[in-house]
Amino acid sequence: MEALIKKEINRTEKPCDPRDESVKKSYFGIDVQMPSHERFYRIIFDAVTQAKEDAGVSDEEFASLTLFVGSTSINLPIYEDSFAACAANGEPYFEAVGYDIVAKKIADEFGIKAKRYTINTACTSSANAIISAASMIRQGKIKKALVVGLEIYNNLTLCGFEVLQLLTKSESKPFDKNRDGIALGELCSAVVLSNEKVRESDFEYLGSANICDTASVTGSDESGESARVCMQKALKAAGVQPSDITAVKAHATGSAINDLAEGRGLKALFGEKMPPICALKPYIGHTLGGCGIGELVLFVQCIGRAVLPSVPSFETMDEEIGFAPITCDTPVGNGVFLLNYFGFGGNSTAMVVSNR
Amino acid sequence: MKLYIHAANSFLNDPATDISTLKEILKNESGKSFRRINRFIYLTLIGALGLAKETTIDKDTALYLATNYGSIASTIGSLTDVYEAKSLPMPIDFINTASNIGGFYIASELGLTSKNLCISAGEQSFEAALELAALDIESGEVNAALVGGVDETTGILDGFLEGSCWILISANAVGAIGEISFDETDESDIFSFEEDFDVSKQHGYYGSYSAFAVTHFLENFSGKSICFNKMRICVF
Numbered sequence: 001m002e003a004l005i006k007k008e009i010n011r012t013e014k015p016c017d018p019r020d021e022s023v024k025k026s027y028f029g030i031d032v033q034m035p036s037h038e039r040f041y042r043i044i045f046d047a048v049t050q051a052k053e054d055a056g057v058s059d060e061e062f063a064s065l066t067l068f069v070g071s072t073s074i075n076l077p078i079y080e081d082s083f084a085a086c087a088a089n090g091e092p093y094f095e096a097v098g099y100d101i102v103a104k105k106i107a108d109e110f111g112i113k114a115k116r117y118t119i120n121t122a123c124t125s126s127a128n129a130i131i132s133a134a135s136m137i138r139q140g141k142i143k144k145a146l147v148v149g150l151e152i153y154n155n156l157t158l159c160g161f162e163v164l165q166l167l168t169k170s171e172s173k174p175f176d177k178n179r180d181g182i183a184l185g186e187l188c189s190a191v192v193l194s195n196e197k198v199r200e201s202d203f204e205y206l207g208s209a210n211i212c213d214t215a216s217v218t219g220s221d222e223s224g225e226s227a228r229v230c231m232q233k234a235l236k237a238a239g240v241q242p243s244d245i246t247a248v249k250a251h252a253t254g255s256a257i258n259d260l261a262e263g264r265g266l267k268a269l270f271g272e273k274m275p276p277i278c279a280l281k282p283y284i285g286h287t288l289g290g291c292g293i294g295e296l297v298l299f300v301q302c303i304g305r306a307v308l309p310s311v312p313s314f315e316t317m318d319e320e321i322g323f324a325p326i327t328c329d330t331p332v333g334n335g336v337f338l339l340n341y342f343g344f345g346g347n348s349t350a351m352v353v354s355n356r
Numbered sequence: 357m358k359l360y361i362h363a364a365n366s367f368l369n370d371p372a373t374d375i376s377t378l379k380e381i382l383k384n385e386s387g388k389s390f391r392r393i394n395r396f397i398y399l400t401l402i403g404a405l406g407l408a409k410e411t412t413i414d415k416d417t418a419l420y421l422a423t424n425y426g427s428i429a430s431t432i433g434s435l436t437d438v439y440e441a442k443s444l445p446m447p448i449d450f451i452n453t454a455s456n457i458g459g460f461y462i463a464s465e466l467g468l469t470s471k472n473l474c475i476s477a478g479e480q481s482f483e484a485a486l487e488l489a490a491l492d493i494e495s496g497e498v499n500a501a502l503v504g505g506v507d508e509t510t511g512i513l514d515g516f517l518e519g520s521c522w523i524l525i526s527a528n529a530v531g532a533i534g535e536i537s538f539d540e541t542d543e544s545d546i547f548s549f550e551e552d553f554d555v556s557k558q559h560g561y562y563g564s565y566s567a568f569a570v571t572h573f574l575e576n577f578s579g580k581s582i583c584f585n586k587m588r589i590c591v592f
Contacts, residue, residue, distance in 0.1 A: 072454065076431070083435050098424045098563075099455075099476035117484050118476040120426065121456045128473060135491050156431075159438050160450035212419070212472035214464040217451055229469075237497070344451065345460035347472060 035077035035154050043152055044102065044188045045109055051146065051190035052110070056198070059111065065146040065192070067116040068133045069103045070126025072289030072343075074118065076154040106148060114142075120289070122343030123251070124210065125149070126189075127292025127351060133193050134205045143195045149293030150188040157288070158184060164218065166255060172286070174252030174279035174311055175259050175325050177318040182253045185285020189293040203300050206336070206352040207238030213346035219257040220342055224264025227348065231269050231338060234350035238336075245275045245352075246335025247308055249299045250325065251342045252279035253286050258342060263321030276332070277325040278302075282313045292341055292349070299339065303355065308332045357539070359490055360532035361589075362500075363524040364574040365407035368517045369399065371509040378402065385409060386465065392448045393461065396427040400458030400506045401465065403520025407502070408466055411524060418471035418498040419459050422485035422505040424478060424563035426455035429508055458506060471498060481505060482567040483585045486525075490538055493527050500526035505567025521567040523574070534574050534591045 052062055075097055082095060103116040119129040126149025133145035151157075161167050161184060168181035197204070211233065213226035220227060235242060251262055266277065280295045287294050302309050311325040334355045341349040369378070378398040383389055385405045393401070400421065430452045434445035451457060456474035463472055471492065477484035482505035489501035504522035525536065566585070573582050574591055581590045 079431065079435060080439070083439050087439065096425055096428060098478060099426055100424070100478035100481075104478070115484070116477060117488070120454070120474045120476060121459075121472070122454050132473075132488055132491070135495060135497075139491060139495055141491070156434055156438055156445065156450070156453070159444045160434070160447075160453070163444040163447050163450060210471045210473070211469055212460065212463040214460065214467075214469070217457060217460055343456075344454050345456040345472070346463065347456060347460075 035080040035152070037078060037081050040077045040152050041105060044106065044148070044150060047188040047190045048106055048110060048146070048148060051192055055192035057144075057192060061144070062146070063111040063113055065112060065144050066114045066133065066136065066142045067103050067107055067112050068119065068129040068145055068147045069106070069116070069150070070119045070129030070147070070289055070292055071102070071150045072120070072122050072125055073151060073154055073157050074099050074120060075101050076156055077152045080154050080156065102150070112146070121347040122345050123286070123288050123291060124341040124343040124347040124349040125289030125292060126294070127339070127341040127349045128210055130191070130193070130205070130292060130296070131208045131210065131349070131351065134208075137193055137195050145193045146190060147193060147293060148188065148190045149290040151186055151287045151290035152188065153186045168254060171313050172254040172282045173313045173315070174250065174254045174281060175263055175277070175318060175321055176314050177316040179254045179256060179259060182255055182286040183281070185281070185287045187284060187287045187290050187294045189290065189297045191293055191297065201304055201355070203353045203355045206240065206354050207234060208349065208351040209233035209237055210347070210349045213348050215346065217346070218344055220261035220348070222257055222261050222264070224261050224268055227262050227265025227340070227342065228268040230348040231265060231340065231350045234338065234352055238352035240336055240352060242270050243273065244336050245338050247276040247278060247332060247337055249278050249280065249295060249337065249339040251340045252281060252325070254281060260318070260320055262340060262342065263318070263323065267322050274323050276308050276330055277323065278308050279311045279325050280309070282311055283309065289343070296339060296353070299337070300353070300355070303332055303337070306332055357490060357494055358535055358537045359493060359525045359527060360529045361523050361525050361534040361536060361574060362532055363407050363411040364522070364533065364571040365403055365410065366519070366521045366568055366571040366575060367399070367403040367406055368519045368568065371516065371518050394427060394430045394449070394452040396430065396455065396506065396508045397452060397458045397461055399508055399518060399520040400504070401461055403504055403506060403522050404462045404502065405465060407522045407524060413466055413468070413502065413524065414500055415467050416470045417468055417500040417502055417524070418489065418492060419462055419468055419473070420485040420489045420501055420503045421456070421459045421474045422481035422503070422564045422567060423455050423474065423476055424481050424507050426476070427453050427457070427508075462502070479564075480566065480585060481564040482570070483587065486536070486587065487538070489525060493525070500524065505564030507563025509562050516562040518562055519565070519568050521571040523571060532592065534589060537588045539586055
């Protein structure tokens, strides 16, 4: 059931066009473009195609995969495209498409016939999508799943983070004393999860936890206790101890409160035996709900190359956090790895994977 | 697999109802006034807290919020700010465009600290949420789950109602009002969905309307069974 939602359009004004110089100024000079259906789906289909090829899955088998999508903004770029087109044409209506639209388009494009699920839990969205898919596989409900994480550029997200004063004025500096906010990024990443190890380089999902931190709608519990509990539960679910963790992929947005909360949580969990802490947002920005898969893919690819990437923007340790992330590329072997994700609405997720 | 239903609550609403009326309804349900929340969150809280009034909900209960369209009115409002008024959105309006914020407020009110998901699967969003909840209960990760379907309209969809309908499920049979089983294909001895219980024709609940199908059935059809989308609901 698709629905038409009436939208009262002020016909005396053109819709906001971020390419206008006056608008660019409020977007901090970022070279942005109007979201479009074409660009949106091209990025998504490219990522899914690459995952399909990398997994070596036949067309027939791919069509049978259960599909999970995780994203914060999900269909916002589509809405923005429709909104602008509607206004330009003087149309009083635009189509409400629902969150399932992205999964449906992927299914249509790749002939996927199985069930599909879209998870919308802010910055933990695609991490939670992986967890649900992995649970389904572990319990024998399905054998394989396609999991897609995405966060495609849209003006509302950029404007929203600006109005919340969460954007950095310089660069993403996770855990740094002088961090001042996040740098947004966009991505689409896709993975095929399977109930069997196909290649020697494949990672195994060991366990995870998702909890709700009700300290604040937009910020984490500053004491770090919620973050610690989440990580501790994930380790328990994975059947490992803190001392088993080879390295941590921190959420590490570069925002003052959330880095403090995560840092204190890490400190409480690991104490003085802190494993190497990585942060990937200086490389790709904060890709919000897409980062669950995007950073997992990037992280395991780095480990596959036997290196943990440094945090290049880190300069000064924050005494309140009490440790520094790795500041030079660090050799790493096979091991057990903890990945953290925290989002608006108190959504907190930690996941443990291994290539041992 | 079989799970037990311990409580159900239906809240259907005429989209023409203004926000102050929803505020009053929520105040009656919760005994307190809320600020900085939008229509979608009002609906979410009214449905979930209405259920919570009737039963005990453990702190480790997980939450699965199903929605087809999510917080669409705030999304349209914020898009209007950006594209038509050429201004930045209001901070709280932008935050509330994220549909999982409704789950946050429920968790905050009920003291829930466990899993908290917002799930969508088109018109089968509620069924998808139920499936994931059942999966987590079956694995032992979760003891009990609060599962609800919430969708708002923007007030102009003739014949459609908005709603927020919730059930509390667990693997514990004690005190249950009904049961739900999955992967059911036996259609003998069931209540006819089409002939006796076509909720979309009778009520037109928009979006995740099957949540209402389940809660309405539980509330009104004692001793009956219904089977749809490979799920069978039996009311005790």
